Amino acid sequence: MFVSDLRASPAAAPSRGRGRPRIEVRAEASILHADLDSFYASVEQRDDPRLRGKPVIVGGGVVLAASYEAKAFGVRTPMNGARARRLCPNAIVVPPRMSAYSEASKAVFEVFRDTTPVVEGISIDEAFLDVGGLRRIAGPPLDIAQRLRARVRDEVGLPISVGIARTKFLAKVASAVAKPDGLRLVPPTAELDFLHPLPVERLWGVGEVTARTLHEHGVTRIGQLADLGEGALRGFLGPAAARHLFALSMARDPRRVETGRRRRSIGAQRALGRRSRPADEIEAYLHGLTDRLGRRLRTADRVCRTVVLRMRFDDFSRATRSRTLAEATDHTDTLLLAARLLLAEAMPMIQERGLTLIGLALTNLGDADAVQLTLPLEPRADNTLDATLDDLRRRFGSAAVTRAALIDRGEGLSVPLLPD
Template sequence: MSRGPRAKLERHDWGDDETGCSILHVDMDAFFASVELVRRPDLRGRPVIVGGGERGVVLAATYEARAFGVHSAMSMVAARRRCPQAVVIPPDPSAYREVSRSVMAAVGEITALVEQVSVDEAFLDVSGARRRLGPPTVIAAGLRRRVQAEHGITCSVGVASTKLVAKLASTHAKPDGMLLIPAAASVPFLRALPVGALWGVGERTEQVLAGWGIRTVAELADADLVMIQAALGRVAGAHLHDLSWGRDPRPVQVARTEKSIGAETTFDRDRYDRGAVEGTVLRLADRCAGRLRQQGLVARTVTVKVRTSDFATLTRSRTLHAPTDVAREVYLVARELVAGVDLGGLPVRLVGVRAENLEQRSTAVVQPTLEDAVDTRQGAQRRAEAALDLVRDRFGVNSIALGSTGPRSTTNGADVELS
């Protein structure tokens, strides 16, 4: 569920005109927690948190837990402090993916114009489905009934003329509701919201705007554009000003291009042992490379994230001389990047590996070096890792692990400090 700001809305004069409102935003309600409650109906009505151990974060919480201030991305320590009576359930990613696939398949039967933005939410453009299935609100109601009947969970749907307003509408419809914002009511709807509700307005941007006396979307819309651009920059200022007036021409994008693929781990206790950290980096690199191969992608950049015990987060990045989907190459670069991070004598709390600057493997342009031409190890390593993929597909992701690798990487490129 979105935790975006809401407002008390006066909707009595909005009407029910669906003309031009072909965009639906479907958002599953407390998705992970809802899936767990289907399997454990005895927990219904009780505060339930889905999350990791004491050092993990909250992945989802029932509305009973949210009443105590628990929300996604909160640390488990803080969540337990706020709601000590909550039942904590470890996550079951395979179960969530299975339900997600089924729900998205149902969405795909409505229209081919589907943009899945996460495991539990998607945009639909139903302009071409109206003659066959009826008005957008009828389509939304039918989808909500089907999800409830087939999976025992609920979803909320926003119906509007743009993606921005549809997403905000689904947030206001939660839980288990539907909200239509007629095209003519888009601007009045937006003006009633705090400025933090708009896409792209994070905590820092909100603080900057507050410094200029702007706290609501109405104040942003009425402000001088030149002043907004002075505060936020020319492009960002113009974009947010357009959003405040409901101008959002972005279409539903059927194919979302992965911008990066990453994985990270929070240790059960802070680690001084560099060997333990390197072992985790190897597993994370293996996971990233497996996902690259699964999606037919290669990466030109490897980035690592290291968080120390004082919660300071450092990232380092390196661009490779050739794109890769080989775990050994990702790991060797990531290991060197982690080794180069100045920890200030502090232990490591979290480490992450991310593959960036992605391209389709089939179309990636690779300029081989002389070393590549005479060294066939990379090809052999890739074949070996592809064999591991088959074993994992058959017996599970944890059935086999990549072994340790050589002492150093052969990639080129300068390290770039990102934060």
């Protein structure tokens, strides 16, 4: 049996009708955050010895990944490819190989699951691992982390950084600080000493806008945010953000490492570059994104209620538009109709500001077998156009059937993902 090293407070024992006890902080730093370093670029360097030690950029038009040798010149994702090559003229640009990255991810996750049964995948190249109940059979968390890094290096051939802490948030920050190819343990007695000197951008929920607001109020370090207190933060961040960020600044994060948790949303996007695109071309790309997401929904036996259009403009600002459907669905034409209506509403703004990226997200997901059947209470048909197209693409590849509007334009890259 897997036994975690969590402690429940006696005062928090469940009273009648109040549910399970509140989980207090761990006694030991036993949550690992394992994160592969520059994943796509590392796979390319592993598979081609000529690339090792060289600045490598994966992707031409947009930087999908950059090796640390390229990052030293300021190359970042998702930077425009031309700008990246100006920053790093000696960079070696290679096309992405999504199947290779998918296989490498599967091999790494096999190591994760062989290390502990409690693994929460975050993306194809990172995960949380709870090793709190393994001390008697596998040793302390630091030893487990060292063996995990060695196995990923020896068995998969990739560098990986690992952070160890009592909370998921601190473990993730520790792995980021440890990069590249490092290991960082944050002992319970030194959590605030580790956290408070770091920039506020390390806090989950601090993006460009929030960081700018904090900087305007003289807050650049996490320790300064903690010193202000929740009350002062509420005045310029609002109550929810103030409560969340103050809790993180004090290393409070009660979330468990969860296994088997399903996605709340799925999405896909396509970079368009800075060239002006006609409306019909933008709509064609929207069709391709809808086809891709509808296929993912049906493969995962899920349905969605809300369609979200995401846009990035020429001035790097962003906007979203959403529409909630009358009932949950996985029907491509229904999703496409909602997406096209959103795009039509946003088209004046796109023509005024220029579009550099278009994305689509499906949210409010539910399980397909939980959908209310309509009269005459027949189950979902398996001989629909969607089902036929899904079968063809499954058997012959995703490019076997495509919309006429996407001929010579392509469907764009399908980034490997964890199961939906």
